[in-house]
Amino acid sequence: MMSITEARDRITARVSQPIATKLQMAADLTGSTLNQFLVQAAVEKAEKIIAHERAIHFSHEDAVLFIKMLDKPAPPNEVLNKAFAKRRQK
Secondary structure, eight states, X not given: OOOOOOOOOOOOOOOOHHHHHHHHHHHHHHTOOHHHHHHHHHHHHHHHHHHHHHXXXXXXXXXXXXXXXHHSOOOOOHXXXXXXXXXXXX
């Protein structure tokens, strides 16, 4: 039977004793090791930040304007008409 080993990296951090104690307490309360707790907490935070940065945020006024523009787009200008014509030729 062949086993597949996943490549791993190491991350280290130096923290003050009060922070280390607080982190260990939280890990103990969740029933995980300190390492498991730190990795899970970091992954959750990373996912939250990535999702937030990938989202598009509109004010109410911007959202209304965006919907109106989708419902009634502006007519194509000369540059866009030339691009359409060039594309049709291909």
